[in-house]
Amino acid sequence: MSDDDPPPRPTGVTRRSSEPAGWWRPSAPRRVWYQAPSSDVVHANPAASFLFADFADFAAMPPPHRNGLRWMLLAEEARALYGDAWEDAAEEMVGMFRLDAGRHPHDGRLAEIVADLSERSAFFRRSSAGHAVSSWKHDRKVLSHPVLGTMGFTNEFITVHSAPSLHLVTIIPDEPERIAGALRRSSEDQAAAGSGTPNSFGGSAY
Template sequence: MGANSELGEFLRLCRAAVTPAELDLRVPAEHRRVAGLRREELAGLAGISVAYYTRLEQGRSTNASDQVLDAIARVLRLDATQRTHLGDLARRPPRAVRSRPPAEQPDPRSVHLLASLDHVPALLLGRRNDVLAWNRLGHALLAGHLPYGAPDDPATRPSMSRLLFLDPRTRALERDWEYYARTHVGYLRLVAGRYGEDRELARLIGELSMKSPEFAAWWAGGNVRECTFGSRTLDHPAVGPLEVTYQVWLQPDRPDHRLEVYTPGPDPAAAAALDALARSRQP
């Protein structure tokens, strides 16, 4: 799917999600074929011509100013993450050539930091959610059934996206799998808008759409989400149920690499479970 069609799809989904009543538009209900805003209604509220908005939605205009995008975002009630995604799509070339990027390499400073965090689970993730590195406790918490050295070789690096949707053991690990998986889909869509030329990212999305009905359905919904903090409740095969919170630390010189750090949830039993897990995996 090209940038122009992705932009149009996103705008149509957002337009369908806003009703005239929410914007205090008084319009007759009879003969109305759409539940959301019509193009002319959105254009009028945003202060742009219907013809220009139509060209934008059809992908025939790629030079929208920040003022125009801000006006559209205001009418559609987009949050900050959705506004960022709109800008990413609007500024991509209409016929971006997808290429195979070089294999991602973890920054040595990040690897050193990861190794020093031996008391908490932590992972270094690339732009496509491939594991570039992890510490022993991060490996034990989220993917203990895989070889510890798997991230060392780009050919065998675990994909957290594939594990979440296609690996039964990872799915069973998540007590609230649907919520976390929906969040993951929203984040992948945000990344796809930012890196539309990444052939491997497009291949990953295509594979998940073909193999996972849930992924395909949620991807079609068009939601985008940032994923920088949150909590996960796990049914861990070694230590039982535990709640963990996570925070993502971005690398200033490599913004598409994320250090994901986990800490125990508020229940003291979670800290005890992580301690037990750490003891069981000591080399």
């Protein structure tokens, strides 16, 4: 499959999004994460790595730390990236985590994350005490990127029924040409420096 071909669309998917046309756009580089119910990041493509590299280099993290919720609550970089929207975004992630935890009450990895965050994050303790759950209330986010500046994005959160232990998150930029140009320049700069291009990790899917 070439990068110009749309990915095959899985059958039996549930979207958490209000944007029906966002599954694939030729003009928008795909920023795709695959997340297990624990919020562990198990795959990120080069565009996702570029978008978050200055804030969360998941490929360089030890596997137990490669977790989206853990990063969101414990990393100062998360607050810098999300700015004033950090608290709402973090609250929503905790709510989604609680929803998944309720569906997988005997999952050892979930219990490990709960123990870690209960000890280390006052925000997690306070938010969890409210017993709120979330199924992705906010489809849009605005991020403050060191290269791109402030840019809006639309999220799609997709559950594949044939693989219910995985979720697919796509982040679609409001200005695809701008981020495509920045990604291209970053790739050229890294290639010229001999450090390669932005890396995906966790396999070659999409």
